[in-house]
Amino acid sequence: MAKKYQVFISSTFDDLKEHRDAVVKAVLQLGHLPVGMEMFNAGDQTQWETIRSYIDSSDYYLVVLAHRYGSIDPGSGLSYTEQEYDYAGEQGIPRLGFVIDKNAQWPASQVEAKAKKKLDAFKSKVGKARVIKFWDTTDKLAYHISLSLSNEIAINPRTGWVRATEAASPQVAEELARLIKENKKFQAQIAESQLNSKIDVLKKVISETYITSDKDHAVKVNLYEVFMAVSSLQPDASKGGISNEIDKNKGRDDNFYNAIENALKELVRLGLTTTETMSSNQPGLSQWKEIFAYDVWKLTEKGSELYTLIRYSHLK
Incomplete structure (x- = not known):
């Protein structure tokens, strides 16, 4: 029975929009289910409660870091991104870290100097994870995501989801139908001539x-x-x-x-x-x-x- 895995994608938002899109596409290309805070509304729950509920239902957790620490939760003094990373670890969810290379070119306007100390400490924490990769371009980030996630699934398979035709829940069938439609859309947008040549x-x-x-x-x-x-x-x-x-x-x-x-x-x-x-x-x-x-x-x-x-x- 083929499984689809739910993959939680965590990062700061405004500075990494293009990169998040590339990560989402890479996960969809592998046939799995990407989720992140931009994909749903908080509803009646608080933002952090909503984040935790989606991490709880995820099989794998990916964090992408560049040069911004992100919005800080007043209660903990940590960014939501770091809180997500810590919470996923507490739940025993495999965490894969993708940190920008220190020599990569990056717009000065997207560098958050004010919180640099906290960001450096967070990067150091992520650097101790079992899976950590460094990237300097969007393409290289997507490549590392695909390879690392495939390897992690091979050596550490999780519960996952079954096909809609094999599942009793109509909600699962509806979600899978939506993701199949998105997958086809993204595949049509991706130019693969260089990949095919390689x-x-x-x-x-x-x-x-x-x-x-x-x-x-x-x-x-x-x-x-x-x-x-x-x-x-x-x-x-x-x-x-x-x-x-x-x-x-x-x-x-x-x-x-x-x-x-x-x-x-x-x-x-x-x-x-x-x-x-x-x-x-x-x-x-x-x-x-x-x-x-x-x-x-x-x-x-x-x-x-x-x-x-x-x-x-x-x-x-």
Whole structure:
């Protein structure tokens, strides 16, 4: 069952309007549900109560920081953005931080010198998060959002939402229908010629490469198919699982497994994957550690970037 995740986007507003739009589009491109304070009215609740209710229902939390600290809550003395960040952490919601690079060009009119000390302290706090990326352009911010959120979802999946056809709530169906409409609108607005060019270059090496078995070159496998099988089985892709992904119907022999093994070695050589030996931690099996050991293949940063770009192309 495919899941959609609700992603809360937090930042100051006036100075980052263009950047928030890019973040919203990036989240929608991944097929998930972005929410933020500009997307709804406070209603009868106070602003902070409304913010908390939306953070509570979110699966992931993104914060984007530039050179403004933002509106300060008189009660706590903290900006609403920092309060949101702290509250998400208290609720155990995974937090991903995206901070402007100190050398990035930025309009002087959008620099808040008065609250610089508080802003620097907040940036330092965000810098200690498990996921932190630095950006200097809107495009680079959107790229980091897509890659980091995809990786976080892969290693730390949350409750999420199911499709409207599989959910009992009519409210969920209405919300998903609205988001699908917005997604199509944003996709029509995004120029993807440069992205397509980059994908083509990165894919060319592996999509046109076939790896054969050692014995008489009896069996050959496509390197691109092996890469996609490894990617789909993250975080831990075993050789048996990879073989099943590539060929679920045909019979296999030693030549088939040998060709898979050779392809996996080639992916490591290209810097797209790395291998790691796992062993059983079950009580009483320590003396059989070597027998119960097995290898898994993991995507490198380079491999993760390629997989994210390929997924982008499939969303068009």
